[in-house]
Amino acid sequence: MSFVQNFSVSQTLTASNLIITDTSVGTDASIVDRRIFLQKADGTYLTPSGSTTNYIDFPLSAGSSITLNILDTDYSILITVQWLYSSNVVQYFKTTLFDLGQYAINFSYQILQTQVGNPQIVNDNNFWGNLIRLYCDIFNANTAVTVGNDQYSSQFALDDASYLRNNQNLFF
Amino acid sequence: MSNQIYPTNTAITYGYISSYLAQVDVAKQLSFNGGSINSKLPIQILMATKTIEEIDNIDPTDPNIPKCVNYLVSLCGKYIAQAQNISGSGGTVNPATGKISTIAAIEVQFTIGSGTPPIDPNTNNPIISGGTQFIIPYTYILNKSVGIVYNNVPLPINISTAISYTITYTADNAVVTMNQGVSNGDLFVVTGLQYVNI
Numbered sequence: 001m002s003f004v005q006n007f008s009v010s011q012t013l014t015a016s017n018l019i020i021t022d023t024s025v026g027t028d029a030s031i032v033d034r035r036i037f038l039q040k041a042d043g044t045y046l047t048p049s050g051s052t053t054n055y056i057d058f059p060l061s062a063g064s065s066i067t068l069n070i071l072d073t074d075y076s077i078l079i080t081v082q083w084l085y086s087s088n089v090v091q092y093f094k095t096t097l098f099d100l101g102q103y104a105i106n107f108s109y110q111i112l113q114t115q116v117g118n119p120q121i122v123n124d125n126n127f128w129g130n131l132i133r134l135y136c137d138i139f140n141a142n143t144a145v146t147v148g149n150d151q152y153s154s155q156f157a158l159d160d161a162s163y164l165r166n167n168q169n170l171f172f
Numbered sequence: 173m174s175n176q177i178y179p180t181n182t183a184i185t186y187g188y189i190s191s192y193l194a195q196v197d198v199a200k201q202l203s204f205n206g207g208s209i210n211s212k213l214p215i216q217i218l219m220a221t222k223t224i225e226e227i228d229n230i231d232p233t234d235p236n237i238p239k240c241v242n243y244l245v246s247l248c249g250k251y252i253a254q255a256q257n258i259s260g261s262g263g264t265v266n267p268a269t270g271k272i273s274t275i276a277a278i279e280v281q282f283t284i285g286s287g288t289p290p291i292d293p294n295t296n297n298p299i300i301s302g303g304t305q306f307i308i309p310y311t312y313i314l315n316k317s318v319g320i321v322y323n324n325v326p327l328p329i330n331i332s333t334a335i336s337y338t339i340t341y342t343a344d345n346a347v348v349t350m351n352q353g354v355s356n357g358d359l360f361v362v363t364g365l366q367y368v369n370i
Contacts, residue, residue: 010230011230012230012231013227013230013231102230105223105227108223108226109223109226109227109240112220112223112224112243113239113240115220116239116242119246122216128212131219132215135215135219135222139222
């Protein structure tokens with residue numbers, strides 16, 4: 001069966017982790033390596049500290065999945081995975097835009113638990129207004145990617161959610 | 173960890189439905205310029221539902237989910253019954269398990285000395301002439317739902333002046349105790365209700 005390149009992305013409650021899984025089907029015995037590019041909305045690349053390349057190596061020896069503890073905040077990120085022949089020849093690649101908003105989701109979960117403990121807090125207009133703002137950010141970040149393939153707008157929403165999260169003493 | 177009123181996926185379904193039902197009520201309230209429905213409720217329900225769904229998708233074992241689900245159900249309030257109908261999961265909560273269930277009819281008919289009557293707990297064999305107890309082999313029988321017709325006559329409960337019976341309900345079954353021994357040829361028709369998980 002011919003090789004058809006593909007990959008999937010997931011996150012866990014540990015929001016700093018990004019799990020990339022090679023879901024390709026078929027075989028190509030000439031493939032010797034894989035690379036991952038994580039391109040941010042500003043065009044720069046997310047890499048582990050100290051990295052000297054724009055990419056992250058995803059060697060075949062790692063198996064089908066790799067967990068990268070690399071996300072310091074939420075990103076709308078353009079992920080490219082390359083499958084290489086020897087001599088760094090890129091034989092296959094696939095690029096997809098992802099909304100990686102687990103920090104914001106975890107924060108909304110924290111805020112939900114605040115409501116569980118204090119249901120009347122939604123009557124605080126400051127709390128309520130900013131709660132709506134947070135959810136709009138989460139929703140819009142996802143919609144911008146899935147409907148609009150719009151990395152800039154998605155990142156804009158995620159940045160606003162991060163602002164609320166990082167200044168929660170002011171907003172919640 | 174608190175007990176969870178509904179399974180998470182059930183609560184999520186109810187949450188989404190309750191949100192739009194509440195939205196309709198709010199819209200009607202605005203149209204008719206009256207009423208006391210909390211205008212925040214639809215979005216409150218929606219946000220809680222969405223958040224629980226997100227967390228449940230990646231870690232359904234998170235220990236904070238049950239209390240959040242119960243909070244969501246409390247927000248849904250009166251809309252839960254409608255949500256059950258709309259989602260096709262109409263039912264009730266089995267108080268013994270906390271699980272959403274339907275109620276089903278049960279029926280046991282037997283004749284002493286013929287066929288295979290129910291088990292006598294004293295012998296672990298089918299009840300025979302002279303026996304006084306038998307097990308109704310259904311789980312989660314609703315308390316006080318069982319009725320017995322004995323030789324075509326409804327049997328009274330716990331009186332000493334005539335043949336009668338008492339009954340003990342457990343999660344596993346119900347045990348009927350007659351106040352006198354049964355005889356060959358006695359016909360019993362036992363009916364009742366039980367909770368059945370959806």
